[in-house]
Amino acid sequence: MAIRLGVFDSGVGGLSVLRAIRAQIPAQPVLYFADQVHVPYGSRPAEEVRRFAEGITRFLLAQGAGLIVVACNTASAAALKHLRQIFPHISFVGMEPAVKPAAETTQTGIVGVLATPATFQGALYASVVERFANGVTLLQDTCPGLVQQIERGDLDTHETRLILENALLPMLERGIDTVVLGCTHYPFVIPLIQEIVGAEVQVIDPAPAVARQTGRLLAERGALASGSEAGELRLFTSGDPKRLAALLPRLLGEVAPVHRVEWSDDEIRLVD
Ligand code: DGL
Numbered sequence: 397m398a399i400r401l402g403v404f405d406s407g408v409g410g411l412s413v414l415r416a417i418r419a420q421i422p423a424q425p426v427l428y429f430a431d432q433v434h435v436p437y438g439s440r441p442a443e444e445v446r447r448f449a450e451g452i453t454r455f456l457l458a459q460g461a462g463l464i465v466v467a468c469n470t471a472s473a474a475a476l477k478h479l480r481q482i483f484p485h486i487s488f489v490g491m492e493p494a495v496k497p498a499a500e501t502t503q504t505g506i507v508g509v510l511a512t513p514a515t516f517q518g519a520l521y522a523s524v525v526e527r528f529a530n531g532v533t534l535l536q537d538t539c540p541g542l543v544q545q546i547e548r549g550d551l552d553t554h555e556t557r558l559i560l561e562n563a564l565l566p567m568l569e570r571g572i573d574t575v576v577l578g579c580t581h582y583p584f585v586i587p588l589i590q591e592i593v594g595a596e597v598q599v600i601d602p603a604p605a606v607a608r609q610t611g612r613l614l615a616e617r618g619a620l621a622s623g624s625e626a627g628e629l630r631l632f633t634s635g636d637p638k639r640l641a642a643l644l645p646r647l648l649g650e651v652a653p654v655h656r657v658e659w660s661d662d663e664i665r666l667v668d
Contacts, residue, residue: 398621400425400628401610402461404452407435407547408640409581410467411647413491416607417465418629418650423621424614425628427461432635433659436543438512438579442474445514447662449475453483455632455657455664462619465610466490469511469578473518487617489610492520493578494602496528501598502574506533508567511578513538521578535570537563539582546581549643552588560585564592574598584647626650632657634664 403414407430414428429452431437437445449471453464464486466472466479472490479488493515498507515521516536525534545556564575575597577583583601590599614620621627629652633640637654644651656667 397619398424398627399462399614399617399619400427400460401463401465402427402429402453402456402459403465403467404429404431404449404456404471405468405580406430406437406470407432407543407581407635408584408643408647409543409546409579410465411644412580412583412601413465413467413603413606415648416603417610418626418648420604420607421611421614421620423623423625423627425621426630427456427459428629428631429456430631430633430635430640432547432633432640434634435547436512437468437470437474438514438538438543440514442514442518445471445474446478449479450482451659451662451664453479453486457483457486463487463489463610463613465606467580467606469493469515469580473515473520476520487613489606489613491580491602491606492524494576494600494605495524495534498574498576498600499528499530499532502532504571504573505531506535506571506573508535508537508564508572508575509578510537510539510563510575510582512543515578535567535572537567539563542585543579543581546584549646551584551646556585557588557592560588560592564589568593568597572597574600576600577602630655632666634659
């Protein structure tokens, strides 16, 4: 029987992953959680992000999710191990910066990685670099303010361009031919990134691979929803449901009901 996916992020970033899931397995029912009262996660201590991730997972499971996609690099870095420990019977799909495919395909041997401070500081990134960088030089940037711009829907403003130019122009000078998007918010500014770095530079969005992995896991469990008709989609936000709903056509390409939730201590309550 088809199971519901629970997908979460600090905000709208995970919609880049959800978009790939809807493209590949449209009939799968999905619950999406945006913790917009706490966005950005990337500058918070790992311990705090872990608490949020645990509370959100409990909420999504209580709403009927059977498999959780942590559609956030920061939450994956801070909490994936912990979540697998405390929910041993639940399958999780997480994110890690796509250093492996970048290292395999770069010609110049120099790769730019864009991610949040918490992602770069985590053990997950260190392990990805150790396993896959293979002598490739990684140039890192945290793009301060970019997540907030994307949360506002400012995908193509002067300020967004400046943040990206500050990160990417010095990398270009040093010879990058590949950019890894290590934050799920960033695929929404790929057109701007591509304009800045030029068409010859490869930009890696991990969302399609994560959607494929999710489909594989569902198929293994006999829980894949077949067909091309859109399955149930409901969203929850700890922020403003109207603002999130207004961004959906642009970021997701479809509309869906958005419910408001509230945190009280470490628990989440459905408000409407
Ligand atoms: N979208 C997130 C990520 O992939 C989190 C960004 C943030 O809240 O700082 O890292």
